[in-house]
Amino acid sequence: MQRRQAFKFELRPTGEQQRRMLRFAGSCRFVFNKALALQKERYERGEKKLSYARLCKLLTEWRNSTETTWLADVPVHPLQQKLKDLERAYAHFFAQRADFPQFKKKGRRDSFRYPDPKQIKVDQTNSRLFLPKLGWLRYRNSRHVLGMVKNVTVSQSGGKWLISIQTEREVEQAIPHGDAVGIDMGIARFATLSDGTFYAPLNSFKRHETALRKAQQALSRKTKFSNSWKQANVRVQKIHSRIGNARRDYLHKATTTISQNHAMVCIEDLRVRNMSKSAAGSPEKPGRHVRAKSGLNKSILDQGWFEFRRQLDYKMAWQGGWLIAVLPQNTSRTCPCCGHVSAENRQTQSRFECVECGFKEHADVVGAINVLRAGHARMACGSNRDGGRKQEPAEAA
Numbered sequence: 001m002q003r004r005q006a007f008k009f010e011l012r013p014t015g016e017q018q019r020r021m022l023r024f025a026g027s028c029r030f031v032f033n034k035a036l037a038l039q040k041e042r043y044e045r046g047e048k049k050l051s052y053a054r055l056c057k058l059l060t061e062w063r064n065s066t067e068t069t070w071l072a073d074v075p076v077h078p079l080q081q082k083l084k085d086l087e088r089a090y091a092h093f094f095a096q097r098a099d100f101p102q103f104k105k106k107g108r109r110d111s112f113r114y115p116d117p118k119q120i121k122v123d124q125t126n127s128r129l130f131l132p133k134l135g136w137l138r139y140r141n142s143r144h145v146l147g148m149v150k151n152v153t154v155s156q157s158g159g160k161w162l163i164s165i166q167t168e169r170e171v172e173q174a175i176p177h178g179d180a181v182g183i184d185m186g187i188a189r190f191a192t193l194s195d196g197t198f199y200a201p202l203n204s205f206k207r208h209e210t211a212l213r214k215a216q217q218a219l220s221r222k223t224k225f226s227n228s229w230k231q232a233n234v235r236v237q238k239i240h241s242r243i244g245n246a247r248r249d250y251l252h253k254a255t256t257t258i259s260q261n262h263a264m265v266c267i268e269d270l271r272v273r274n275m276s277k278s279a280a281g282s283p284e285k286p287g288r289h290v291r292a293k294s295g296l297n298k299s300i301l302d303q304g305w306f307e308f309r310r311q312l313d314y315k316m317a318w319q320g321g322w323l324i325a326v327l328p329q330n331t332s333r334t335c336p337c338c339g340h341v342s343a344e345n346r347q348t349q350s351r352f353e354c355v356e357c358g359f360k361e362h363a364d365v366v367g368a369i370n371v372l373r374a375g376h377a378r379m380a381c382g383s384n385r386d387g388g389r390k391q392e393p394a395e396a397a
Helices: 015-046 052-064 069-073 076-094 202-220 227-261 290-303 305-318 362-378
Strands: 002-012 109-112 122-125 128-131 135-139 147-155 159-168 179-185 191-193 262-266 322-326 350-351 360-362
Touching: 002 147, 015 069, 015 076, 015 122, 015 147, 052 069, 052 076, 052 128, 076 109, 076 227, 128 147, 179 350, 202 227, 202 290, 227 262, 227 305, 262 305, 262 362, 290 305, 322 360, 322 362, 350 362
Parallel strands: 179 262, 262 322
Antiparallel strands: 002 135, 002 159, 109 147, 122 128, 128 135, 147 159, 179 191, 350 360
């Protein structure tokens, strides 16, 4: 079977290479925003949006224009990839999978991508790689890159330049190990398995919340875009990067352990966006318990439930196993012993006691058991793995 995998490393560029990468990222941002503005103008006039091929022709005109001659100093492929990203963003919007594309801002997710593997050279022995118009760049070689290189993405995060190398290789079909397990997601317990084991929450954002608040307060007191403001902004970005890295590392370790030890994993099909909506309401109809709901939303988003499911999806496929998503309704209110469904069964957040037969167990364990049973029922009906959802591209930590 074909396996696509990304390997991410920290770059160690020279000063000149850093300045070039900043120019490349800025040029890609300019092309994306210019194309988006053009598409919005046509939409407001009721005209049909331009295709990717037509935008590429306009890109050639922009590169040859006297007003934007600096675009010719940037490799053309990364600029074309930004147009392709815009085309994909429009497709997601019209399919109601995402909001309308937004203009990119300087310093936020600056990146550019090289799609042609013929232009990329990776010298793992000497911990360096070659990219067009950048030359040979050093990188922190922390692991071996496996497979044929397909594309390379250069990005900036937390004051550091990172490179993600996506590869493709042929691997043998894995044979799954272990039995089936159900997982109940929560906040007091991040993930509870139907066999009684559980993963405690990391709460990465909560651990760094005080330091982040102080750094943001210091940033707000600086004159915008001054040198001191830029230094304070880098400190804020580093804290955000530390929070994200810690969360991803924890999720990768948990999902790897689960996927390697279980042949089938059943998980709740949670709609995190709906669960974390604000309760503020409107001036005409204000919401209730806004502060409590805000704290709950923050805790939900701090867990990384969607990323946990995304990683389980492709890792179970790598291991030859199955990921089954089931509806979460009444999973923590149904007695696994007699099948009685009642809100009174769950007396507290953690205590479950059936009012019909007296069965007692931790509420999260009960939820995981019911999720597992729903997964078995779905498999018996012949449903696709994870509800037929398209598998996301894998990316290493």
